[in-house]
Amino acid sequence: MTEEIIIAGFGGQGVLSMGKILAYSGIMQDMEVSWMPSYGPEMRGGTANVTVILSDKEISSPVLTRFDTAIILNQQSLDKFEQSVKPGGILLYDNNGISVKPSRTDIKIHVVEATAEAARMGSPKVFNMMVLGAYLKLRPIVTVDNVIAGLKKSLPARHHHLLDENKAALIRGMEIVA
Amino acid sequence: MTEEIIIAGFGGQGVLSMGKILAYSGIMQDMEVSWMPSYGPEMRGGTANVTVILSDKEISSPVLTRFDTAIILNQQSLDKFEQSVKPGGILLYDNNGISVKPSRTDIKIHVVEATAEAARMGSPKVFNMMVLGAYLKLRPIVTVDNVIAGLKKSLPARHHHLLDENKAALIRGMEIVA
Amino acid sequence: MAKGAIVVDKDKCKGCEVCVGACPQHVIAMQKDVNRKGYHYAYMKNPDACTGCSNCAIVCPDGVITVYRAK
Amino acid sequence: MAKGAIVVDKDKCKGCEVCVGACPQHVIAMQKDVNRKGYHYAYMKNPDACTGCSNCAIVCPDGVITVYRAK
Amino acid sequence: MSEIRLMKGNEAIAEAAIRAGCDAYFGYPITPQSEVMEYLMAERPEKRTGMIVLQAESEVAAINMVFGAAAAGKRVMTSSSSPGISLKLEGISYIAGADLPCVILNVARGGPGLGTIQPAQSDYFQAVKGGGHGDYHMLVLAPASVQEMADHMPLAFDLAFKYRTPVMILSDGVIGQTMEKVKLFDQMPRSTEVPQWAVCGNAGRKNRIITSLDLDPVKKEQQNLALQAKYQQMRENEVRYEKYLCDDADYLMVAYGASARIAKKSIEYAREKGIKVGLLRPITLFPFPSAVIAELAKKMKGILSVEMSAGQMVEDVLLATRQTPQVPVKHFGRYGGVVHSPEEIFEAFLKHFNLG
Amino acid sequence: MSEIRLMKGNEAIAEAAIRAGCDAYFGYPITPQSEVMEYLMAERPEKRTGMIVLQAESEVAAINMVFGAAAAGKRVMTSSSSPGISLKLEGISYIAGADLPCVILNVARGGPGLGTIQPAQSDYFQAVKGGGHGDYHMLVLAPASVQEMADHMPLAFDLAFKYRTPVMILSDGVIGQTMEKVKLFDQMPRSTEVPQWAVCGNAGRKNRIITSLDLDPVKKEQQNLALQAKYQQMRENEVRYEKYLCDDADYLMVAYGASARIAKKSIEYAREKGIKVGLLRPITLFPFPSAVIAELAKKMKGILSVEMSAGQMVEDVLLATRQTPQVPVKHFGRYGGVVHSPEEIFEAFLKHFNLG
């Protein structure tokens, strides 16, 4: 099983760390993983994206232009990556700030109101975990426990008190995905 | 006609300028010329040599290892270049400071006591012109007038009063070569 | 009554808040709303106090404030 | 009478004459002769005056002067 | 016990440097490789192993600090990206000319000039033919994964010391920035041995001189001949490569580093369509695996050199296949910071060999 | 009226620069080419033509001053020798990447490292393949006489401006230091025209930008493609070479610069012995005269690449003769500052082709 994912949004939305948590979780499950970010001068804000691959065999190219799943966090990224999803693949997006919705019919399109829900829960920062939860609902390639373990690995110890909050967001994301 | 010459001696003996004067004279007579010095960090004293070629046709290599004529001004250069004279060629040397004389029998060996004679004439600086005179006696490839014209070209105007002295040395060199 | 007024180019404001502290009259505050780039942007919260002194504009790193003063 | 003496390594002397002026006793002069490298070399022209002060030796760029002083 | 981590290529190589017993790192920031020094600084290797990490005032200073520490017989390295490597070339030529060992990492980006900060492989000629002056070569390793970024580090030091030569690890922005699972080897001790040739104060022995100068060209030629003999030994003993699906292949792709990974994916596409394509991935770019390519060429219908450059390695492929002039050798690359996709490699492959 | 003088190659090229209407020279001393700047300084060209001559604090500064003056649309040049050229490579890559014209003279010496100050041709790869980072080339001229040192100067500027490219004149210590008769062309006027692309203050027009940067790799690739198109044009239009006794030749020597002169002498020896050898002398090293060599190769029994290097140009000869694999291509060279003699070239020739 190989899952090829693109995660894209604004810089600052936690795109890269979502990918990292996924990759960590993959390792927990003894999978091969690859995480390739778009990179650039730090300050230029703008968009960020990361290609994440999880597989039970050796990964050939970390560079992809077509994906099984696209996880999209803003309009620009939606415009850019909608066409990159393989037929039959998944496009999952957070609907905050999305004015032009995806239109393809040959892929499975899902939406998650994570920004809004996270704000409602009073912790807007965990919105990306919520999106991740939504994704895992659709594609349970790694277990929630491993995601939390992965998160723990990627967080410095002083932030470990946030783990519970993140787990809650993850699970909430699984619930609200549509 | 092509004449391939090596001139070699101490730095400071005017080796390079002798070569230059020869080359200038060659130009005066519409010949092709080439003057290739050994070069190095200025201060390292030691030996200096220059390969001069005069020819009535295009000159191929400015770099040579065998010569029609070797003009030698010290022992080290004699040791180094005696074997480089082509059979039948000329080896002309100033005998000042020469302890081990040339020994080849298949070349024409000539000696000129230029250092001593120039000192006797009270102008030790023109000794190299005397050697040049000796050479021209043996190999009149350029005329004395052209040598003087060549010398004039290579001397800055403020030194032109030295021309007569140099011409005298040139002619004296022709007389004393043995 | 106001003698001055500023216009903030809402879409280009980056919400840095440098202008806020630079205004001697405490005219400027940040909007709750965000602009297209996701930044809260500056606006005249207290327009009556503006003297048109331009302090805010000259410190705005992005040069997105235009200042007017009644003659 | 001399209290000091110098030995110049004749073959390594480069005839720069720096030692000549450095000697407070005017001991040193240059030979008419040249050495193997073609340089006139330094020698004690006035050996009786040498005090063994080493001035000449420490300024000799080529370090070719050795100095002795009677105890 | 070996340890599994998720790391960027740049981080893995930095961690591997510490574990390989590297004595010193001197560098200057430049994207996309600044993580190397940042990782080292954060790790405080001077506490872990005594390794020195110093940020130099420039790339030129950094390579000359490397020169100094290498002269002391230490395991020393630097890293940079394309424009920074250009600045190091005089120093690299000196290091080669003085027969010193060291490791230089180039996480290459698009050029020429300031270019872009995106990945590229257009420094191949510079690395392999000798970008600096004079007849020298570096031994050049081309890792294609984060794992190899780590594993090439001790290998690079071993080769550097075996041949007393600068070793370049020629990577690119993809490999440097991508995170993968990496199995880290255990900490190796830093060497306490002072090599026979190293300067370290001459108590009790004849003094030692580290130099690339000989004003006498005949002696300098001797040193050059010794260099050439080293290179010949490398050609005989150090060629490294990976063969992938070559046994039944009718066509061959040649690609290194990130390009090799991407080419593999395009070979998956080809194989799905029943076209038998194999990959020869040079792991050493100098010495180049010419013999194995020459051998493979004999049974191929066509060879495609895939590089993120306008065509550099393809010349070495052409040179390697001189005895099979009938086999077409083609080049495909994107460049200036554009990374080719598996799809476009596959399409280019079809087009070049009229398999449309 | 043209004027005849006896000059060193270094002096001839300096005088030719003044006469070619060069606007500015920026350089740093290094043997064996310091006479270039010395001659210019003594000539006070600012009085003769208004040409600026400035001694920079380093080679790096010099090439970047060249970059600045070239950006202004001026005819500008620098000169150095091998280690100094290595230092200029970042700047050269920038100049290529920004599509600027300039002339760079390398009077090459033995390497690697500090090497010797004696003549060499071991910077061929650096000059021709692109020693700096990124996919760029310089147009490379290789004068073989003092006359060509002079004549290549206006040619170099014309080509630099025609293609907006750095042009390298790759010479060596022999050609730089040798005096020969030279016929100097008349003074040409300095250009008063400001090219369309040059920066000079934007009064009355859109502003102009000179840059080699594009953070967007797709755009940077466009610039790269335009560069490659230029190089293709050069290959089609600018190949220059000299054929010497090739018509009846059974064997071919390929040699440039000083080596070509020396090889000619060795061909005299061969001809005396009745062996028919010809010489192909590339005058442009990039673009390389591959087609003519390929054509000549067809009727040769053997080809010898003669270079003062351990074997660099020979790769381009091998690439050129890919369709005639049966014709042996050999290399002979001395290096590290040793200049081969006509005799040893001849002997090597005999040995390589078993004509002993």
Place this chain on the structure above:
Amino acid sequence: MNVNDIIKPENLVYSKTSLMNDRELSYCPGCGHGTANRLVHEVIEEMGIGGETIGVAPVGCAVMLYEFSNLDFVQAAHGRATAVATGLKRVMPDKFVFSYQGDGDLAAIGTGETLHTCNRGENITIIFINNGIYGMTGGQMAPTTLVGMKTSTSPYGRDEKWMGSPIDMTKLVSMLPGTYYVTRQAVHTPSAVRKAKKAIQKAFEVQKNKLGLSFVEIVSNCNSGWKMSPVKANQWMEENMLPYYPLGDLKVDGKLITK
């Protein structure tokens, strides 16, 4: 008076200089580069020399400066802006040439070019943005980084024993006979901006009158690199940077100011 009555063309007292275009600046929110960019353009516009001015932008966060400018520009290699400016100025002595450089650029890799350009007294203007860090490459230590300051390559704070003290390049160049006007300014408050602008103006006037090299340091924040909000960063700058890099003229009319 109503706001809308005030906002009329005839009441305009301040708007962005027309020598800059409408493109959004690429700097982080609150970065001093934007203000410094603008001041330089304002001065050039007010002096009416935009048509005779060439800017030189080396690598650093301001590398794209030319994207926001209507001036002719040359993008220079890291550290080499003053060499490029020298080349430009020597062949066009009657044009205005300025470089706009960061502290990494001017005081680390470009040290040689900076000192020698200043020493030659090239008749150009150097604008030097000292934010104590390598902004563009993600916040590494610069030669001007304060002792104890944390950056990505001094994650435990700059240790002067290991890395030396922060270098005061402006003071050093003021010691050279070639510099004619040397000053240190900031742009974080309205009054600092006004002074900085006067200094930049003076610098270009020195160039206009061919008096020699003028050098304007601007101490600025790099809030991203410092990992602070822009407002905090300016505060921190005032409290920490300015004591070490005190504002004011260092050399006027070719004479050192001794305090």
Place this chain on the structure above:
Amino acid sequence: MNVNDIIKPENLVYSKTSLMNDRELSYCPGCGHGTANRLVHEVIEEMGIGGETIGVAPVGCAVMLYEFSNLDFVQAAHGRATAVATGLKRVMPDKFVFSYQGDGDLAAIGTGETLHTCNRGENITIIFINNGIYGMTGGQMAPTTLVGMKTSTSPYGRDEKWMGSPIDMTKLVSMLPGTYYVTRQAVHTPSAVRKAKKAIQKAFEVQKNKLGLSFVEIVSNCNSGWKMSPVKANQWMEENMLPYYPLGDLKVDGKLITK
């Protein structure tokens, strides 16, 4: 007393240091390099640290220094001696490391390395031979060439309008907190030699005590480059160089000497 009675081993008061070998120095007659070479070796011998010392010789007339020395040596690229010395010292902090550099090397191409090595306060010793010219390459202008001085690249005399003023690198480095001992000496007279030797000794003692960077300039003649006899050259140096480059300590114990 008879000369031959004096010349006895027991009467020996001065002979060339045994840390130098017997090879003939490659310098021109009367060149100060020879004396400076010797002083450095004498000090190292007297301190008994020859077995723990590594010298760095960059390009310049002293490039072959290692040929005359019994010390370990590294030959460095032009201008990079202090970077090489930094590399050596950082990996061998307990050894003595010194560089021996010309003015072209240290003050032109090596400006960046010089300043930053000094600024980092590397615990090394820099010996800086200022002869106002590029000796090795045949007498071109150096950054330290005096105004009006003729060289092969300033054949009509250095014009400070065009080329700037002679740069006083020693003064500049004394301004940096990283330097601990900075002095300027000469070796053209016996008393100058004695002072210079003391200074070099002090410099190595600073290094021994790990106090920071010590920097010894030696103003010297390049009689070949200046086209004078050695004796004339020393005279000219005294009359022309020393007023511009006055001898004496510039910084002692980390404190600037103010005169």
